[in-house]
Amino acid sequence: MGKKIPVTIISGFLGAGKTTLIQKLLEECFQGERIFLLENEFGRVGIDGSLLSQYKVEMREIYSGCICCSLKGDFTNALIDALDKVKPQRILIEPTGVGKLSEIISVLEQSIFQDKLAIDQIITVVDAQKSLSFLKNFGEFFKDQVRRAKTLILSKTQKVAWQEVQTLIQELRILNSEALCVTTPWNQLTGTQILSKGTSLEKYLNLVNSPVSAKPTFRIKFGTQHRSGHSGVAHTTKEAFQSWSWESPKVFKEAALEKLLSRLEKETSFGTVIRAKGFVPGLNGWLHFEYVSGDWNISTGSPQSIGRAVVIGQGLQEERLKHLFGGAVYEGC
Numbered sequence: 001m002g003k004k005i006p007v008t009i010i011s012g013f014l015g016a017g018k019t020t021l022i023q024k025l026l027e028e029c030f031q032g033e034r035i036f037l038l039e040n041e042f043g044r045v046g047i048d049g050s051l052l053s054q055y056k057v058e059m060r061e062i063y064s065g066c067i068c069c070s071l072k073g074d075f076t077n078a079l080i081d082a083l084d085k086v087k088p089q090r091i092l093i094e095p096t097g098v099g100k101l102s103e104i105i106s107v108l109e110q111s112i113f114q115d116k117l118a119i120d121q122i123i124t125v126v127d128a129q130k131s132l133s134f135l136k137n138f139g140e141f142f143k144d145q146v147r148r149a150k151t152l153i154l155s156k157t158q159k160v161a162w163q164e165v166q167t168l169i170q171e172l173r174i175l176n177s178e179a180l181c182v183t184t185p186w187n188q189l190t191g192t193q194i195l196s197k198g199t200s201l202e203k204y205l206n207l208v209n210s211p212v213s214a215k216p217t218f219r220i221k222f223g224t225q226h227r228s229g230h231s232g233v234a235h236t237t238k239e240a241f242q243s244w245s246w247e248s249p250k251v252f253k254e255a256a257l258e259k260l261l262s263r264l265e266k267e268t269s270f271g272t273v274i275r276a277k278g279f280v281p282g283l284n285g286w287l288h289f290e291y292v293s294g295d296w297n298i299s300t301g302s303p304q305s306i307g308r309a310v311v312i313g314q315g316l317q318e319e320r321l322k323h324l325f326g327g328a329v330y331e332g333c
Helices: 018-028 048-052 069-085 101-108 131-137 139-147 162-175 191-195 199-204 254-266 318-331
Strands: 005-012 035-040 058-062 090-094 117-127 151-155 180-182 242-248 272-282 285-292 295-301 307-314
Touching (some): 005 018, 005 101, 018 117, 018 151, 018 191, 035 069, 058 069, 069 101, 117 139, 131 139, 131 162, 139 162, 151 162, 151 191, 162 180, 242 318, 254 272, 254 285, 254 295, 254 318
Parallel strands (some): 005 090, 035 058, 035 090, 151 180
Antiparallel strands (some): 242 307, 272 285, 272 307, 285 295
C-alpha cells in the first residue's frame, strides 16, 4: 500500500480570505511539491482560479454551486482524475464560501479514497469584521464551517477593535472548543506557523488592542431556499443564495468601477449583495475588485481573456445588475 496523499481543506464564508491564505501557503510552505488545487466557485465563471494561475500547480475549477447533490459527483470525479493523471504529492481544496465543510469531508471519507487520501488540515478562515453578523444571520450553514474545522484562522483582525475580536472568539468557542485559533495578522506569521498543529504556535498569538473601532453590525434577512446553482435544485434551509455572472470586453474607468461598488453597498434595488468579485479592463491596465458586505477595494489585476464578474447574494435582481455593469461602461455609473 502506497503512502496516502495529504489533503488540506481551506474553507470559509464568502470573502473571508481563503484565496489569499492559499497564495501565502503556496509561496511559503508548499514550494517544490506537486500540488493539485481543486477550486469550487459559486457561479458560472471563475475568479479565484485566475488569481492562483501564476503558481506552478495543477488546478481544476468546478463551477455553479456548493459541494452537494450532483456536484458531489463532479468533485469525486475530479479527484479520481487527478490521482490518475496528476499524481499529486498534496491536494489543496478551496470550496465555495457557501459550501458546507461537512459535505467536503464526507466526499473525502468515501471508501474509494480510504487507501489513497488522508485529510491533513481542515482550516476555516473567519472574517473578523463580518463573522459576528454572519453567525447571527446564517444559522447552521455558517456554523457548519466552524464546527468541523481543526484550525480557525481569523482574517482582518488588524481592522477590528480588540473587544470585538474577543467577543468573536467566545462565540466560536461555543461552536468549537477544540480547534486551534489563530488571531495574529497573517503578515506577522509564516505559513509554517499558521499550519502548526502544536501548542508552540501559541507564543505567536499576540492579540493587540487595535485602534480601529468596531464597525456597525451588517444584518441580512434570509428566505427559505438555498439555490445551489444546479438546474431545478432547491434546498429548504434558512439561507437563500443566488449567483449572477457577467462577462464583457468593455473598458472601465476606475472612477466608474468605484461608483458601481458604492451603489452595491448603498442601494437595495439590486437585492442583498453579500459578495462580488471580478476582473475588468481599465484605461491603463486590468483592474481586480473585491466586495464583501459593504466593504470593497480595487487593485491592479493581471490581464485576462475577457472581463468577468460574479455577484452572490439573496434576492438578486439580474436585470438591474446587468444594467449597472453595462451602464458603468458607457455612462460612468
